[in-house]
Amino acid sequence: MNEVAYDIVIIGSGAGGGTVAQELAPLCSDGVRIALLEKGPRLRDSDFTGREVEMAQILYEDGGGFLTADGSMTLAMGRGYGGSTIVYTGTSIAAPQRVIERWNVPGLGFDEVNRRTQKFVQQNNVHLLGEDRINENNQLFVKGCRRLGYRVEQFPVNVKGCLGSSLCNLGCPNQAKQGTHRVQLPNAERGGVEVITRCKVLRLEGQTVIARVDGRAAGGVGDPSAWAPGEYRIQAKVVVVCGGAVNSPALLLRSRLPSALPRLGHGFTCHPALILVGEHNRPITNFVGHPKSYYLDQFVESDGFILETCMYFPFTTAKSMSGFGDGHAAFMQAFPKLQMILVLACDHVEPDNRVTVDRHGLAVVHYRFSPEVKRALAQGVITAARIFFAAGARRAHVPAAANPTVPSEYADSLDQIVDESYFRPGSVTVSAAHLQGGCGMGMTAADSVTDSHGHVHGVPWLFVADASLFPDSVEINPYLTIMALADRVAQYIRQEARSLLNSGVAHA
């Protein structure tokens, strides 16, 4: 086994890890050695082909097919240099004040979170796209909402030079999206942080990180790792875990830690989501232009759901629709006429929804839809279908119904058609990409895993800095809030560097 030593090891390179790396990089000029370990590859610009299955295999955990324990939901987790920031749509929203106040984490106030969020709004070129860049898929959503009197909002997005390929979720082929792979990680590397890709962390043995570097397969894409293939023992004085809401708690659960953490893995939320389609009488611009330009959040407080525009790819769309045979094929064959809406339920912490590990140490996510989530999804489906029809769609695919094909004549009967009992494992395709919790912040080990600086209770050398810190759902697209919290964690480590690095175990 190879032996190496660093002062600080960061695990993961997404919104959390990329931010921590950038913010700790100034320490390198004082001689501090920092390594960032990323499980996935670093892709070259030409590797982003936009081909659905090929890119999903490379950029998503389990090719995008990671299932919860009872098979009720698919979880999307990005991997590669930039983590999930490679594959999100770049929508950039600040956490609402009500959410930060509801979190009620001692020492963490809304003003501070918002101030740190604005730093990354500036850094990532977050802005509203001009009207001439909005496609009909998005325009029809606005039209439908306004006809119904809904308060539709435009998403600020973090793009620079967006050509409108519509392929954001497969990694931007034009490098327009300002994820950590374009902004924070290059900054960190220029500052002296070493990034080691294709490096999977197996477990922590105290302050020793046990990891395995994989070689690039013959014909594989992306750069080879900076390290030779093989197993590594990496000594660290400080470890910052940024693997996301599934992998961070799973890593800590399969590691030997000197502290009992009864809340580890608990508090998992994920905004369960449904993809809905409505068919118009004519082709619309849907697979050209930014896919996610508008959202509707006026029902969050009353009904617990958000609607967002979206545009997915043929396999994802086919999988998301219920049924099979002629009815299913008819929608697929109308692909250029399809409008799409994503329904997201704002779920909250439930005692049984949590991350564990199996006997091989692999992550297992236990998740059941609460009655509130089922109701939110059903209400979201009804509202989305109304928007399709108000925008002029001739029919909609309504997954939670005995017959999912609903013609526009039934627009007034949607309450009777949509049946929330269909939100059970195997009946409706539900997926989630906003994975949160598992290493929640709080006061003590009895109520949380870390304090408000991401410092793991009872383990002075261990920090967490990713969405797993969220004590409950953030109720919006989470990446800016992850960056704000990671910024706070990094600032604390910088301030305490002298004591953290001097009290750590010294290694050659």
Added chain:
Amino acid sequence: MHRQIRLLLRLIQWLPVLRFGRPFTSLDNSSRAQFLAGLQNSRVDRLRVGFWGLRTLVMLGYYGRPAAAAKIGYNPHRSGWEATR
């Protein structure tokens, strides 16, 4: 996983004998669709989830191919708006 898929395929082949008196591959299209719809709406969680997984694999095998995407008119271009002019 492979073993579970094989088991499910065997069930799909032979369960129709109980209802139709013939295995799945000997049924006409209408009876096949009726049987599969029964699996999709089964009260047994494992059957429903198993069918969902198999259906997902079938969708992957068909719509995951660039040729199938093109056939339904899905032709994105990395140049986005410029490619439409």
